[in-house]
Amino acid sequence: MTGETVTELRVSDAALVARIVQRDESALAALYDRYAGMLSSVLNRILRDTQAAEEILQDIFYQLWRSAEQFDASRGSLPGWLLVIARNRAISRLRRHNPASGEELLENTVVLPTNLESSIAQQQMVGKVRSAMDSLPKEQRAALELAYFEGLTHSEIAARTGDPLGTVKTRLRSALETLKRNFKK
Amino acid sequence: MSGNHPTREEDFDLYALGALDGDEKVAFESHLASCADCKVKLADSHGRMALLAFSAPTVQPSPHVKEQLLRQLALTSPGRNTAPVQLKPEREEGVFARWWGILLPLAGAFALASVLLWLHNETLERQVAELRSTIIEQQAQLSQARDVAEMMSARDTVVVSLAEQKNQPEGTARVIYNSRRGLLVYNGHLAPTTPDKSYQLWLVPASGAPISAGVFNPSNGETNSIVAKVPPGTAAKAFAVTLEPAGGKPSPTGPMILVGPVS
Numbered sequence: 001m002t003g004e005t006v007t008e009l010r011v012s013d014a015a016l017v018a019r020i021v022q023r024d025e026s027a028l029a030a031l032y033d034r035y036a037g038m039l040s041s042v043l044n045r046i047l048r049d050t051q052a053a054e055e056i057l058q059d060i061f062y063q064l065w066r067s068a069e070q071f072d073a074s075r076g077s078l079p080g081w082l083l084v085i086a087r088n089r090a091i092s093r094l095r096r097h098n099p100a101s102g103e104e105l106l107e108n109t110v111v112l113p114t115n116l117e118s119s120i121a122q123q124q125m126v127g128k129v130r131s132a133m134d135s136l137p138k139e140q141r142a143a144l145e146l147a148y149f150e151g152l153t154h155s156e157i158a159a160r161t162g163d164p165l166g167t168v169k170t171r172l173r174s175a176l177e178t179l180k181r182n183f184k185k
Numbered sequence: 186m187s188g189n190h191p192t193r194e195e196d197f198d199l200y201a202l203g204a205l206d207g208d209e210k211v212a213f214e215s216h217l218a219s220c221a222d223c224k225v226k227l228a229d230s231h232g233r234m235a236l237l238a239f240s241a242p243t244v245q246p247s248p249h250v251k252e253q254l255l256r257q258l259a260l261t262s263p264g265r266n267t268a269p270v271q272l273k274p275e276r277e278e279g280v281f282a283r284w285w286g287i288l289l290p291l292a293g294a295f296a297l298a299s300v301l302l303w304l305h306n307e308t309l310e311r312q313v314a315e316l317r318s319t320i321i322e323q324q325a326q327l328s329q330a331r332d333v334a335e336m337m338s339a340r341d342t343v344v345v346s347l348a349e350q351k352n353q354p355e356g357t358a359r360v361i362y363n364s365r366r367g368l369l370v371y372n373g374h375l376a377p378t379t380p381d382k383s384y385q386l387w388l389v390p391a392s393g394a395p396i397s398a399g400v401f402n403p404s405n406g407e408t409n410s411i412v413a414k415v416p417p418g419t420a421a422k423a424f425a426v427t428l429e430p431a432g433g434k435p436s437p438t439g440p441m442i443l444v445g446p447v448s
Binding site: 011024025026028029030032033036037038039040041042044045050053054057058061062065075076077079080083084086087091109110111112113120122123124125126127128129130131133144145147148149151152153154155156157172173176177179180183 | 435
């Protein structure tokens with residue numbers, strides 16, 4: 001962490017979004033500084049293609065610029081929404097689906113169990129999630145990563161790994177139970 | 186599950202993850218469409234699943250992405266007229282012929298000037314946006330500096346020296362802490378870590394688990410400074426620095442490098 005942690009906490013996401021609605025470009029730049037690293041990491045992990053990841057990253061923030069007035073803070077948190085959009089778009093690109101229409105903002109309500117507005121909170125979450133993933137048995141972790149980072153369903157994971165469908169379902173359920181317990185700590 | 190609430194809590198996570206398919210997915214969605222309670226649970230699951238993103242290796246985007254984004258905003262802001270200027274010649278041949286020799290060079294010069302002005306305007310607007318961003322950061326830094334200065338002069342602020350531990354790398358540090366304000370300043374010298382490790386500063390409260398106050402990777406020979414906020418009113422028993430996996434941990438797991446009790 002650096003001194004910027006306190007800096008970041010001065011202006012909330014909601015205040016910055018309100019300023020984006022008023023066409024304040026510096027507010028978008030501030031949100032970019034806050035969340036671009038987090039989104040870039042997941043985009044690169046899914047796509048394994050820096051150029052494609054950066055195209056989507058730019059597009060997500062441009063969508064935020066265009067449709068900030070649609071963002072309703074009472075329906076969830078901004079970083080949660082950004083993470084869901086980033087994953088959906090990257091997986092669509094990976095599977096060569098049509099690009100998202102930009103309506104995801106209205107489709108999903110995403111409630112994060114924690115506030116990620118500061119860099120220290122994001123760093124702590126990195127530690128917490130990596131520690132939780134490290135605690136999973138190898139097969140459970142692999143199934144979960146195929147589902148999250150490659151967007152595969154139960155049946156697709158079974159086809160990919162050659163494991164019985166029932167085994168895949170059990171592994172994913174067990175992994176999710178463990179994660180839920182760890183996230184509550 | 187059709188028509189009824191999902192029987193297992195993990196069904197919400199599985200749906201948010203996109204792992205359900207076939208009949209399971211259809212049944213979940215048909216129930217969800219008419220159940221407000223389940224929509225609330227699903228929102229929590231979307232959030233929980235979104236956090237899996239943090240297991241990805243950290244990759245910072247290139248600086249040019251932000252520059253392109255700001256340029257894109259400048260190019261598409263409403264109120265800009267980017268359409269080429271069209272000059273309509275007068276229909277009367279005589280008038281047109283008379284003025285053609287004057288109008289054509291003027292129109293060319295006007296169009297060229299318009300393009301140059303437009304490009305100049307783009308640059309200025311981009312610079313203004315960057316300056317605004319800088320001002321916000323500087324205002325916040327000023328506010329932070331004010332907070333730190335007030336803390337330094339407060340009577341209830343304590344200074345804690347952190348000492349190196351046996352068989353651990355050399356280092357020294359000092360923490361200035363005010364529990365009422367929930368604000369601390371750390372200054373220290375420690376050897377650089379390997380790329381897979383980070384140092385993590387901890388506030389050890391009088392009761393309860395240690396609270397992380399920051400993760401850092403010092404460069405060779407540089408002083409590390411951290412300004413951090415912790416919950417106001419937290420009575421500290423000690424401060425410590427541990428060596429953790431890169432990015433830090435929610436609770437200390439690695440060797441203790443520096444420790445300083447609060448007297």
